[in-house]
Amino acid sequence: MIQWQHVKRLIPLIGVMMLTLTGCGKPYLSALDPKGPVAEMQLSLIKLSLYIMIGVVLVVAIIFTYVLIRYRKRPNQDGIPEQVEGSAKLEILWTVIPIILLIILAVPMVSQTFTLAKDYSGESDTVRVKVIAHQFWWEFEYPDLGIKTAQELYIPTGKKIQFEITSADVIHAFWVPALGGKIDANPGMVNKMWLEADEPGVYQGRCAELCGASHALMDFSVIAVSSGEFEDWVKEMKTPPTETVDADLAKQGEEFFNQSCITCHAVNGTGGNFGPDLSTFGDRQKIAGILEFNEENLERWLKDPQGVKPGNKMPNLNLNDEQISGLVEYLVNLKR
Amino acid sequence: MSHSLSINKRTGIWDWLTTVDHKKIGIMYLAAAGLFFVIGGIEAFLMRLQLMYPNNDLFVGSTFNQLMTMHGTTMIFFVAMPAIFGFMNAVVPLQIGARDVAFPFLNSLGFWLFFLGGILLNVSWFAGGAPEGGWTAYAPLSSSSLYTGTGLDYYVLGLQISGAGSLMGGINFLVTIINMRAPGMTFMRMPLFTWTSFVISALILFAFPPLTVGLFLMFFDRLFDANFFDPTGGGNVVIWEHLFWIFGHPEVYILVLPAFGIFSEVIPTFSKKRLFGYHSMVFATVLIGFLGFMVWVHHMFTVGLGPLANSIFAVATMAIAVPTGIKIFNWLFTLWGGQIRFTTANIFALGFIPSFVMGGVTGVMLAMAPADFQFQDSYFVVAHFHYVILGGTVFGLFAGLYYWWPKIFGRMLNETLGKWHFWLFFIGFHITFFPQHLLGVWGMPRRVFTYLPNQGLDTGNFISTVGAFFMGAAVIVFLFNVIWTTKRGERAVNDPWDGRSLEWSISSPAPEYNFAQIPQIRGLDAYWVEKMAGNKEMKPSEPLGEIHMPSPSILPLIMSLGLFISSFGFIYHNYYIAGAGLLITFACMFIRSIKDDHGYHIKPDEMSERDRGITA
Numbered sequence: 001m002i003q004w005q006h007v008k009r010l011i012p013l014i015g016v017m018m019l020t021l022t023g024c025g026k027p028y029l030s031a032l033d034p035k036g037p038v039a040e041m042q043l044s045l046i047k048l049s050l051y052i053m054i055g056v057v058l059v060v061a062i063i064f065t066y067v068l069i070r071y072r073k074r075p076n077q078d079g080i081p082e083q084v085e086g087s088a089k090l091e092i093l094w095t096v097i098p099i100i101l102l103i104i105l106a107v108p109m110v111s112q113t114f115t116l117a118k119d120y121s122g123e124s125d126t127v128r129v130k131v132i133a134h135q136f137w138w139e140f141e142y143p144d145l146g147i148k149t150a151q152e153l154y155i156p157t158g159k160k161i162q163f164e165i166t167s168a169d170v171i172h173a174f175w176v177p178a179l180g181g182k183i184d185a186n187p188g189m190v191n192k193m194w195l196e197a198d199e200p201g202v203y204q205g206r207c208a209e210l211c212g213a214s215h216a217l218m219d220f221s222v223i224a225v226s227s228g229e230f231e232d233w234v235k236e237m238k239t240p241p242t243e244t245v246d247a248d249l250a251k252q253g254e255e256f257f258n259q260s261c262i263t264c265h266a267v268n269g270t271g272g273n274f275g276p277d278l279s280t281f282g283d284r285q286k287i288a289g290i291l292e293f294n295e296e297n298l299e300r301w302l303k304d305p306q307g308v309k310p311g312n313k314m315p316n317l318n319l320n321d322e323q324i325s326g327l328v329e330y331l332v333n334l335k336r
Numbered sequence: 337m338s339h340s341l342s343i344n345k346r347t348g349i350w351d352w353l354t355t356v357d358h359k360k361i362g363i364m365y366l367a368a369a370g371l372f373f374v375i376g377g378i379e380a381f382l383m384r385l386q387l388m389y390p391n392n393d394l395f396v397g398s399t400f401n402q403l404m405t406m407h408g409t410t411m412i413f414f415v416a417m418p419a420i421f422g423f424m425n426a427v428v429p430l431q432i433g434a435r436d437v438a439f440p441f442l443n444s445l446g447f448w449l450f451f452l453g454g455i456l457l458n459v460s461w462f463a464g465g466a467p468e469g470g471w472t473a474y475a476p477l478s479s480s481s482l483y484t485g486t487g488l489d490y491y492v493l494g495l496q497i498s499g500a501g502s503l504m505g506g507i508n509f510l511v512t513i514i515n516m517r518a519p520g521m522t523f524m525r526m527p528l529f530t531w532t533s534f535v536i537s538a539l540i541l542f543a544f545p546p547l548t549v550g551l552f553l554m555f556f557d558r559l560f561d562a563n564f565f566d567p568t569g570g571g572n573v574v575i576w577e578h579l580f581w582i583f584g585h586p587e588v589y590i591l592v593l594p595a596f597g598i599f600s601e602v603i604p605t606f607s608k609k610r611l612f613g614y615h616s617m618v619f620a621t622v623l624i625g626f627l628g629f630m631v632w633v634h635h636m637f638t639v640g641l642g643p644l645a646n647s648i649f650a651v652a653t654m655a656i657a658v659p660t661g662i663k664i665f666n667w668l669f670t671l672w673g674g675q676i677r678f679t680t681a682n683i684f685a686l687g688f689i690p691s692f693v694m695g696g697v698t699g700v701m702l703a704m705a706p707a708d709f710q711f712q713d714s715y716f717v718v719a720h721f722h723y724v725i726l727g728g729t730v731f732g733l734f735a736g737l738y739y740w741w742p743k744i745f746g747r748m749l750n751e752t753l754g755k756w757h758f759w760l761f762f763i764g765f766h767i768t769f770f771p772q773h774l775l776g777v778w779g780m781p782r783r784v785f786t787y788l789p790n791q792g793l794d795t796g797n798f799i800s801t802v803g804a805f806f807m808g809a810a811v812i813v814f815l816f817n818v819i820w821t822t823k824r825g826e827r828a829v830n831d832p833w834d835g836r837s838l839e840w841s842i843s844s845p846a847p848e849y850n851f852a853q854i855p856q857i858r859g860l861d862a863y864w865v866e867k868m869a870g871n872k873e874m875k876p877s878e879p880l881g882e883i884h885m886p887s888p889s890i891l892p893l894i895m896s897l898g899l900f901i902s903s904f905g906f907i908y909h910n911y912y913i914a915g916a917g918l919l920i921t922f923a924c925m926f927i928r929s930i931k932d933d934h935g936y937h938i939k940p941d942e943m944s945e946r947d948r949g950i951t952a
Contacts, residue, residue, distance in 0.1 A: 181709020188567025
């Protein structure tokens, strides 16, 4: 029984070590598989602390196991063990050693805290992005480029992205585990943070602070592309498509959109800001941040937005099939 | 010949409703905590069922948030806190050689406020939905009725009422421990459980007022459209976070320190040795209590307070590892050289050591601000605090239950069932919470009702839910043990474990007046000292005489009911009912103030022969 307890405690420890060393977990979501300098720095700190802590746990585990085996009460054992008061030497020892270990951790920790708090917004090579969190979607604005997107954040690789993060309603938190740790989006305040992606890819981002019924579904994507591709994307975003839709169905959809949806959603600079900007909706990889992008899912969303994302601000407009197919046709053709 | 029973003028349910006896109040605290534990446990289990598979739709959106909020709030405020108060009531006066607590009436009032606060909160389930802002209830999600229904009003008022009860309890035990120790019971002879109770009472005294203030601000924001937390009206959302965590961080020490105290009683008893390094244990307890107030910002590293604030609070947080480490090694060296008996109480205490150390080291990892940017609000945090609160407080409470059950109820809990309970719980606990460390760093935020398939989160969540089944089974075994033991359990002798502290020197269960004669204390581990000197009993410090007892009273219950009724008035904006409820409470206070009540006396011939020191 005692030995089993010992073994049982070690299994998870070995597990942690193995998983950390191999960087397990799905790519692009896991903090253990960093894809940028911020996440790398944080992981190195996590590793340093983890190794020291495994050492601590092992010392305790070894003494614990030894004591339980050696000093268990044996049958017919009489007498009273020596009543030891304590030991100044030992007690000083296990006060001083932890202090030394903590100093080893504290020095890189403090230095990194300041490194991560740097503000790069003044530098020419930095891309500035304003993040505004909403119940339950993300708005991204590039103030220097004059571009606004929702749910999908395009960034160039190898450049520092300086974020200014705030919220339009309740507290949210902006987190892209593979690129770096999170920071809160507080209404009425602006928080700054920088991230950088080393290689192209789609990184999953999430809201980490409880923000209401659909907190779990407040995902977004960070799409990192090479600098060249990023510049192309900027150009395309700034020159909206003149007329890519000509089908009657799409025309009907556009008319309906301009009657009903435009009070909340903007397309190419006209429309409300209550819901996400839909200018390049057709290029999206996800619908509502969580569903795979296809016409079927778009129909599902338009028919019953509350069923897909409970508590979100889009009302059920009770659209008929004709209106839905028109809207779908119009929206999927909103491409760069 | 008469005996102690003739003293009880009230019997049955009326006795329980009016009692001011700290031992009965202790039992009521434990029973209420048990009830809420089952409710909070069911909520937890339902959440784990929802999270068993990706894209599950058993409890989604607001419903899940209600389960999650109620689970956290219930477990912290209505299970852990009252269970600790239960043990303090049942044990502390006995350990210091006192006949009662300092303020018996206040003690009863504290219990009823807590209990009705808890009932009020749970009424919300049937009145349009429970609170759904998380147990931390961050503004403005929780402070503005724009985002939430009436559930949050129940949260604000339920916690306010029960918080007042906790504050009273804390003050009561501070005064009791300072003033009512038996002759010879110096501070440095107090058992560790009494020491930790003393320190947490001080923490309660300083930690609950910020919560009270915060809840009042939220109350005004919600009910009277004030703008304390509304940025559009000039408020600030971060104020609530500060107030909450200035309370909330000490709160976790309020929960875990008494568990440390319990382990410091259980481990020496079952290894037949005195506690190793008693003085440094006391020092560490006080230091942890003190540092507990200095570190609340570590819950707020991602709020954006800047690198300087983050660094200072990070280092202060890491410092707590030092006194905690001292405690762990002192326990290990208490076991060293002893004769360890593996009773259920002791295996809970032993199981605590590795479990809590794992929770402690992840605490140090979380304390490092830049690393915390990845951990904060992820499942890593969920894993960490369950390792600390379950691995610390709950293991402590179970150890305490098996240890003191004979003294509290006069019967022994069944040891075989106890061992089943332990192993199911211990294994289930690790299966449930260990994978959550990984889920966190793999990118799963806390408080989510679902996760998408194929993101690497499926297996971890499934395993975690399997563990919850084990824990559920363990609790069922425990409840069965309680019922079975109550009916046909073995009667407890006075000193079933060969104990060391004073409570084992009197009958099981203790008589109403605890000690017929207040004992004279001659050293640390008072009863053990006498046993080693060849004495069977404590030496009395006074001649046998009449004992003064406080009268029972129904007023605490009615006073609490007044606030309970008043809360509904506030929640539904009916200020007549709100006023009427408050009037009831004030009327009771008035009656209490003007009515002369000198209590009653127990005469020596009404005490049992054994308590009078007459060998039967």
